[in-house]
Amino acid sequence: MQKLALALLFCAPLGVNADIFKCTTNGSVTYSNVPCEGEDVETYYKDTEYDIQRRIAEKEEQERVRLLAAQQAERERQVRQIIGLVEAGRIEDARTYADRSGLDFDKVVVFYKDILQKQELERQRRLAAQRQALLEEQEEVARRRRNALIFDDEPEISSSRSLSTLSSPQWLHDPFLGTTMPRSGGGYVDPRNGTFYHDVGPGVVNTRTGQFTPTH
Helix, strand or coil: CCCHHHHHHHCCCCCCCEEEEEEEEECCCEEECCCCCCEEEEEECCHHHHHHHHHHHHHHHHHHHHHHHHHHHHHHHHHHHHHHHHHHHHHHHHHHHHHCCCCCHHHHHHHHHHHHHHHHHHHHHHHHHHHHHHHHHHHHHHHHHHHHHHHHHHHCCCCCCEEEEECCCEEEECCCCCCCEECCCCCECCCCCCEEEEEEEEEEEEECCCCEEEEE
């Protein structure tokens, strides 16, 4: 009930007394901002001068904010109109309109140029980001192609094919490709593509393909 009474108080028009009356009829209680009839009528809240002045001040502040917003919107519309005339090459018309609107034409032009500069900087930033993304994508495609070429160049070793060590075990010779691979660690390295052939029993294993090839 108290919340209802307060709601009636704050919704009351400024020019109207904001007194709130409590009416009891047949045990039912109602509140009103105008005198009511009932078995029991009492003034629930009596408006004070402070309350009246506070509501007036709040109303004036709301009106001031509304007027400022309307003025700002009108100024923005006028500036857009001047900029539109400038973009159309109608400089003298833009000057005349600015004077009639009480605006400084030169300041509007500076403001307009600043907007154009910011727009250009943003455009350049987006283009740079797009170029960077495209470059990274191209580099990734090129990297994948290089990897694909390396594996495509890797010959498939037949099970009937064998490799042979030369007179020194420091070298491994592939008679089919004419490649001589130097020894490195526990195996040999193909100088063409860096493939490592690991020593396993009587042969070597291509660490890229897993293919075992006997040596003799």
